[in-house]
Each structure stands twice: as structure tokens, then as C-alpha cells.
Amino acid sequence: MARIPVAQRRRDFIEAAVEVIAAHGIDGATTRRIAEQAKANVAMLHYCYDSKEDLFADVYTFVAGKYREVIEGSDPHTTLPEAARQILRGVMECYLESPSFTAATFELVSWARRQHGDRGIAVYDQALDTVRKALREASAGDSVTPELIDEVAYVLATLADGFGVNWLTYGDATVARAQMEINCSVLDTWLTTRLAAVPAKA
Known part of the structure; x- marks a missing residue:
């Protein structure tokens, strides 16, 4: 063997x-x-x-890498709204594809936040930093402030994580697919309104 x-x-x-x-x-x-x-x-x-903690450290790295892989899969040569839409859909697809990944991720972040505050925050921060980077690349040359990038990243995280909780709770793929479309529609509407308030670039 x-x-x-x-x-x-x-x-x-x-x-x-x-x-x-x-x-x-x-x-x-x-x-x-x-x-x-x-x-x-x-x-x-x-x-x-050497220990279960060492194994869990690699699991955290795996989780962070999975988010990074999904987020960096968005097209950087596009608009901010389209990049945001691609990221949101990509993360939701990742959750839908693997309920185990979704459940383990939420469990790990919550546990780490309770037991090792910085580690739990770090996993979430890494994902958000990757989102911000992708959004900045998509909005290069536009009059988009760091504050707006932060807002978009927050909305993406909120919509994606809310979707993940509903998916884990009910486990109905057909309903989850419909909820994905609702989330994308909410994102589109919010972005249209929010970007309309951004002063035009001189």
C-alpha cells in the first residue's frame, strides 16, 4: 500500500x-x-x-483561503456594482455548495471570538480586507472614497452571512436559490441609491 x-x-x-x-x-x-x-x-x-489547536489553526487558514479564493475570482476589470454583485453571489454559492463549510465557519468564528478574541476577529477581518481590495480594484479611477468601500463591504458581509444563517436553518436549496436573487436585488437597489449620492468626479 x-x-x-x-x-x-x-x-x-x-x-x-x-x-x-x-x-x-x-x-x-x-x-x-x-x-x-x-x-x-x-x-x-x-x-x-502536535495538538488539536495546531490543527484548528490550519482549519482557520483553510477557511480564510476559501473566502479569498471566492472573492478574488471576481473580475477586477469591471464596475464597482458588478464586482460587488459577483462577490455576493460567489460567497452565497460557496455556502450553498457546502453546508458543512458554512456551519463550520460560523462555529469557528463564534468559538474563536469567545475563546481567543483576536483570532475570531482576524478570520472575519481577512475576508473583509479581501473584499475591500477587490472593490478598490473595480472602482479604480472612480470617485469612490475608502468610507464608501467600507460601506459596500459591510453590506456584502451582512447579506451573505444572513443568507448563510437562513440556509443552515432551513436547508431548502430551492428556497435558498430564490433568496439569493432577493439578496442580489437588495444589493442592486441599495448600490444604485448610494452611488447616486456620490459627487461626480471633476
């Missing part, structure tokens, strides 16, 4: 941890459950990670 590289084993344990956290919460995410989910033994998990 071929030996599985440690790097691959780490990825297996990270993905397994996401599934276990989604199903059992942080407190229920024991090393035994994570190892079983990864189809490995506990000794292998401890060989790859």
Missing part, C-alpha cells in the same frame, strides 16, 4: 475537521472523530499535528 504524504494527510485532517465541526460543534470535534472522518488513526493525526 502506497504511503500517503504528510501534506496530503494534513489536508485530509483539515477537511475532516470541517465536517466534524459542522456536525458536532467545536466541543464535539474530538481527535478521534476527526481521525475517523479522515479514515485514519489518532496516532497519525498526532504525528501530523
Whole structure:
């Protein structure tokens, strides 16, 4: 039987941890459950990670990277409204595609905020910083202030996270698809009104 590289084993344990956290919460995410989910033994998990905290640190990195991947997938050569719409739809699609990722992410951020305040904030901050960067690139050359970029990022986070909570609560993909369209419509209406109040560039 071929030996599985440690790097691959780490990825297996990270993905397994996401599934276990989604199903059992942080407190229920024991090393035994994570190892079983990864189809490995506990000794292998401890060989790859010195502690569960070390594993969770990689899970945080995975979560932040997933958001970054989705957000950076938006077209930078477009308008601010279109970039915002692409980001919102991309994050909602990511949530819809993987309820486990959605549940684990919310659980991790809430737990980290309670136990390690800075780490919980850092995960959220990283996602928002990536959103701001994408929005700045899309609005380059326009008379868009940093304050407006912050407002758009906040609205995107609020709509996406609200969608995620509803999706986790009810789990109806058909309803969730309809809610995605509602959220995009809300974003479009708000952006149209908000941008109309921005003074024209001289």
C-alpha cells in the first residue's frame, strides 16, 4: 500500500475537521472523530499535528483561503456594482455548495471570538480586507472614497452571512436559490441609491 504524504494527510485532517465541526460543534470535534472522518488513526493525526489547536489553526487558514479564493475570482476589470454583485453571489454559492463549510465557519468564528478574541476577529477581518481590495480594484479611477468601500463591504458581509444563517436553518436549496436573487436585488437597489449620492468626479 502506497504511503500517503504528510501534506496530503494534513489536508485530509483539515477537511475532516470541517465536517466534524459542522456536525458536532467545536466541543464535539474530538481527535478521534476527526481521525475517523479522515479514515485514519489518532496516532497519525498526532504525528501530523502536535495538538488539536495546531490543527484548528490550519482549519482557520483553510477557511480564510476559501473566502479569498471566492472573492478574488471576481473580475477586477469591471464596475464597482458588478464586482460587488459577483462577490455576493460567489460567497452565497460557496455556502450553498457546502453546508458543512458554512456551519463550520460560523462555529469557528463564534468559538474563536469567545475563546481567543483576536483570532475570531482576524478570520472575519481577512475576508473583509479581501473584499475591500477587490472593490478598490473595480472602482479604480472612480470617485469612490475608502468610507464608501467600507460601506459596500459591510453590506456584502451582512447579506451573505444572513443568507448563510437562513440556509443552515432551513436547508431548502430551492428556497435558498430564490433568496439569493432577493439578496442580489437588495444589493442592486441599495448600490444604485448610494452611488447616486456620490459627487461626480471633476
